[in-house]
Amino acid sequence: MSSRQLTLHIFRYNPETPKQQPTTQTYLLQEEPGMTLFIALNKIREEQDPGLKFDFVCRAGICGSCGMLINGRPTLACRTLTKDLPANITLMPLPVFKLLGDLSVDTGTWFRDVSVRTEAWVHTDKAFIPDAQEERMDNETAQQIYEVERCIECGCCIGGCATANIKPNFIGAAGVNRLSRFMIDPRDERNEQEYFDVVGSEDGIFGCIGLMACDDNCPIGIPLQGQLAYVRRKMALAGWRR
Numbered sequence: 001m002s003s004r005q006l007t008l009h010i011f012r013y014n015p016e017t018p019k020q021q022p023t024t025q026t027y028l029l030q031e032e033p034g035m036t037l038f039i040a041l042n043k044i045r046e047e048q049d050p051g052l053k054f055d056f057v058c059r060a061g062i063c064g065s066c067g068m069l070i071n072g073r074p075t076l077a078c079r080t081l082t083k084d085l086p087a088n089i090t091l092m093p094l095p096v097f098k099l100l101g102d103l104s105v106d107t108g109t110w111f112r113d114v115s116v117r118t119e120a121w122v123h124t125d126k127a128f129i130p131d132a133q134e135e136r137m138d139n140e141t142a143q144q145i146y147e148v149e150r151c152i153e154c155g156c157c158i159g160g161c162a163t164a165n166i167k168p169n170f171i172g173a174a175g176v177n178r179l180s181r182f183m184i185d186p187r188d189e190r191n192e193q194e195y196f197d198v199v200g201s202e203d204g205i206f207g208c209i210g211l212m213a214c215d216d217n218c219p220i221g222i223p224l225q226g227q228l229a230y231v232r233r234k235m236a237l238a239g240w241r242r
Ligand code: SF4
Pocket: 157, 160, 161, 162, 163, 164, 172, 173, 207, 208, 209, 210, 211, 212, 213, 214, 215, 228
């Protein structure tokens, strides 16, 4: 069976040369069996355009660095097989994040900022005793924390979120999910009012319009819908008590 010719329309822009307008560049590529967009982009870079910018580290859906808009949908390029796409493929960088060039965006600064603003670490007054035994936790709680901690910070839920696209400080589903991990953790001694201070606002859970694009777009299948509902319930109650 003869292979398809793919036509890739790729966003090009270098923020360091702002006088040059953003463009869409078209590349033709022969499809190969088992080809992912990771392979396709590397072939283009090796054979046609060494200057094309995009990010990959693990190629296995683990590092979260290859999120981009693939025919308008935010997802991981390394886990996308070209055979599952039409022959015309449009690639754009994820919106919301700072553009570094072409398909490469800076998700790290965004996620760090959200972690700092939501104080995403275990808050406890207990002194740290290095040679003490680890605290025990029941299996069910540990599993719940494990489930939400699988986030690879790829930014797909943020790039496809209507609120995040218009409100620069909105922490998005990834931010809410991360904070929910501490609400579940019995070692975190924050009370509901302290959580309300960091997430009970329009930049936090109350900015979410609940259409669940994030849940559809998470390539890892984190139950974002459930986590958003969990935090919304807790914070609505905290707001009412306040
Ligand atoms: S449900 Fe909320 S967080 Fe998820 S995409 Fe919609 S507005 Fe964004």
